[in-house]
Amino acid sequence: MSDLQISLLAIGAVVVAGVWLFNLRQERQLRRRTEQAFAREHPDVLLGGDSAAAERVEPTINIDAAHALAVGRKPAIATATAIDPVIDFVVEVTLRAAADGAELRDQLREMMAAAGKTVLAEGYKEASGDWVDAGAGSAYARLRFAMQISNRAGCVTTQHLTAFRDAVAAWAAARSGQIKCLEVEPVHAMAVQLDRFCADVDIAIGINVVTADGNPFTGNRIRALAEKCGLRLEPAGVFYARSAAGEVIYSLDNHEPMPFMPEQLRAMNTRGITFLLDVPRVAGALEAFDAMLATARDFAAELDGTLVDDNRSQLSDASTAAIRKQLEGILAKMEAGRIAAGGARALRLFG
16 A cells, blocks of 8 residues: 555544544533533423324414514513522521621532532621621621522432531531521421422423425524524524523524534534423413414424424424413413412522
């Protein structure tokens, strides 16, 4: 074999390896985005397939109103950082002399980082009778420290609760103070119950638009349609429809592993795209579903594509109506549990 042939083989091997590494990187990026969005596995209500045998029900969708929602005219409830006894383990501290609790709060956050749980601290203002965020430089005779007991990563353990309580108790004792809190075991039981409830309502609704004739969709065409519908491409390579308050209503991602990176869109082709609604985090989730469905239908019409679920079963009017009815049930259950979708409590639990 000549030197030229050996060189060509070596160059070919490098090119193949480069392509393989690039695809591996793209797949890892997609996996990371998915894991960040849904750290605890939860069902997609479309996985049940098409309800073709069900009675045909024509969905009522106000397209103009749906598109108005998609471009962000419906504000969502902002995330609150106030301590919430329903979802937080609260340890209240009473001191002989006022002290700054910010240092302890930061230590507790570092301690609980492995558990992935939010830690908050508040001080009591005697003049107004309000609990306020205990920022650095503020001293209070009464403080309360709280750790969130459940989120998408799961619920806290008794060990986490005990360590948290003991750390606050040690800090208070060093300042001649006292603590008051619930017992660890009942709080852990509450955390388990809350986690089960959240798992039951942690629903994602995905709608795919795939090619009907085998001809791929171009990246430029997808971007033009997305921007026309009020979606904006963000650094992670996903398009988002956001409310006026900046909260995500739904997203648009590539159905294939490669994200929609701006520098690659011109040369990019794909055989499918996915619209996704993270139900617990969206205020007005029914209207958001209508908006997402209307936008998906617009894409399908413009791209000459087909609406399908994750089993690649075609979505009929009857099946989308059944999905909407199931969504109504989930939202009613959340309301009954005092965890309204898109509300401050839901945004923390499903963060």
